[in-house]
Amino acid sequence: MASATGPVLECKGISKFFPGAIALDAVDLALYPGEVHALLGENGAGKSTLIKCLTGAYRRDSGKILLEGEEVSPQSTQDSQKLGIGTVYQEVNLLPNLSIAENLFLGRQPMRHGFISQRRMNSMAKDLLAEFGLDVNPAELLSGYSVAVQQVVAIARAVELSGKVLILDEPTASLDRDEVELLFSVIEKLKARGLAIVFITHFLDQVFEISDRATILRNGRLIATRRLAETTQTEVITLMLGRQLEHRIQDRAPSEAGDTLIELRNFAKRGVIDPFNLTVRKGEVVGLAGLLGSGRTETANLIFGAVQADQGEALFEGRKIGLRNPREAVAHRIALCPEDRKSDGIVGDLSVRENIILALQARQGWHRPLPKAKVNELAEAYVKALDIRLASLDMPIRLLSGGNQQKALLARWLATNPSFLILDEPTRGIDVGAHAEIIALIERLREDGMALLVASSELEELVAYSTRVIVLRDRRHVTELKGDEITTSNIITAIADEPLAEAV
Ligand SMILES: Nc1ncnc2c1ncn2[C@@H]1O[C@H](COP(=O)(O)OP(=O)(O)OP(=O)(O)O)[C@@H](O)[C@H]1O
Ligand SMILES: [Mg+2]
Structure with a gap:
């Protein structure tokens, strides 16, 4: 056994080869009890692969894993969970059409006379989630709850049996600020219990907020492990990219929008989004800002016909069109790049x-x-x-x-x-370097005369590329900001404020 101050889990020289790619090249990682350890790197750096080798989801080509000083070799996620290593993968695998309790105990339901005891399962689920500060009805379908709640259910499922190591692969990618708070409070509780927590994310602010140390990978190699109190974001980014981030977000170029491309009048769907008017001209980027659930994605889907409007009319280059389904939208060279890639x-x-x-x-x-x-x-x-x-x-x-x-x-x-490109959260799950590239790409497309509508929760980015910003709250378009009005603080004020002026 290792001493109380030794690492709970150690990876030594882990390598993984895929045809045509060295995903991991002799990577070391040490996790100590009671620490939050961030695992950082560009897209494709090897973060998820390292986790999968560690849990046995992938077979490693070489290297050792030591748990409390003893060599272990889990062959599957279930195996590693039995050893005390719980994992929530990047692609959360819960079943939305089962109840919360069923999701928690799937495959290990409490039995009674050969039957699953629903009552017992529900009460166990209730107690378990209460420990995480969650007050929900475990008999209800998982799909009725927010992504944050689902995420906490996935975590509860992962740590319930284990209690030594918890691995979270991009758990906050689709959470809003309040939901991140909920998740972080759960992480703090587990940390206090002495778990070692691995936190993978592209949000560096969150890394610095909650993590004690960070390990940085680049092209499958271990670059550095740093104590976060002793480093800066700039250093971390430089280590991740192997160079300094050149493109800083630039000042917004002056807008020289062309003719109106698309015009929506009184567009709405009952219970989904209140009536709104929207005009987008060629060479314009209209940003959509608002909290999760404020109607950003709904607005995008409605325009693309993925969700059918029940009132209003649409004009494309001055002519009336239907926009009843995506096929019609695509025929007018309207494109929607959705939020949920999976x-x-x-x-x-x-x-x-x-x-x-x-x-x-x-x-x-x-x-x-x-x-x-x-x-x-x-x-x-x-x-x-x-x-x-x-x-x-x-x-x-x-x-x-x-x-x-x-x-x-x-x-x-x-x-x-496309003539009109709708992007819903275009930089979700994308690393810092690629962020800058996508922002530059949006700029370039706009300069080439494309009309764009971009929904994003990243306010600095919206400010960087939008020529207008529409703010949504509670499924209503509440404010429009133009020119110099487009600042993060104005957007935040509009998101948070009591009802402003009239809807746009
Ligand atoms: N099963 C596989 N077969 C072939 N190549 C794979 C496989 N799994 C991963 N890779 C490759 O290994 C490399 C590392 O991928 P990995 O998913 O670990 O990256 P990541 O750091 O998690 O990136 P991201 O931030 O985008 O999630 C990538 O080049 C990927 O294409
Ligand atoms: Mg990954």
Whole structure:
């Protein structure tokens, strides 16, 4: 056994090779009881792979794992959970149509005379979640609760049996500020109990807020482990990228918008979003700001026809159009790059190449396949332009790192050469370097005369690229900011304020 001050878990020289890629090259990691340890690096750096090797979800090619000083070799996530290593993966695997209690105890339900005892399960679930400060009805469907609650359920499931190490792969990617607070309070409680917690994220502010130490990976190699009290964000970014971040967010270029491209009048869907008017001109980026659930995504979906409006009219280049479904939107070269890449976006088993040309092929019709050379040329051009890291265009897209999947999805819609591009959270799960590239890309598309609508929870970014910002609250468009009015503090005021002036 290790002494009380020794690491609870150690990885020594972990390597993992994939055809065409060295995902991990002799990486070391030591976790101490009661510490939050951030695992950082660019998209594709090897963070998720390290976690999967550690838990046995992937077979490592070399290296050792020591738990409290003894060598262990878990063969699966269940195995490592039995050893006390709980994991919540980047792709949360809960079942929305089961109850909270069922999700917590799936596969290990308390039995009574050969039957699952619902009552006992519900009361155990209630007690367990109360420990995390969550007061919910465990008999209700998981899908009825917010992503944050679902996240806490996933954590409770992961630590319930274990209690030595908890690994969280991008747990806050789709949480708003209050929900992050809830999650952080759970992390603090577990830390106080002496768990070692691994926290993977691209939000560096959050890293500095909650973590004690950070390990930085680059191209599958261990670059450094740092005590966060003794370092700065700039140093961490430089270690991640291997260079300094060049593009700082620039001042907004003056807007020289062209003709009106799309105009929505009195558009609405009862119970989803209140009536709004919206005009977007060519060469304009309209930002959508608001808390999670304020109606940003709903606005985007309504315009794309993914959700059907029940009132209002739409004009495209001055002519009335239906916008009743995505097919109609695509026919007018309207594109929507959705927020949730897993459920609305990628087709995991298709190759990266096929995923990139999917929308273009669909618009052209499946009976007229795009010529092979053209497909290759397009896919290669976008992989280069967006710096998508992959071993080959033939690999199934599910094998790309999370952030690289997000970029491939963006490529799919750019390949359709849209006249109007709607982006919902375009930088979610994307690393700092790629953030800067996507912001620059939005700028470039706007200068080329595209009309864009971008929903984002990253206010600095909205301020950087938007020529107008619409603020939403409680499913209403409440304020519009233009020109010099577009500042983060004005946006925050509008998000938080009591009802402002009249709706736009
Ligand atoms: N099963 C697999 N087959 C082939 N290559 C893989 C597989 N799993 C991961 N890779 C590759 O290994 C590298 C590391 O990927 P990993 O998912 O660990 O990155 P990450 O640091 O978690 O990135 P992100 O921040 O985007 O989630 C990537 O180049 C990825 O394409
Ligand atoms: Mg990952």
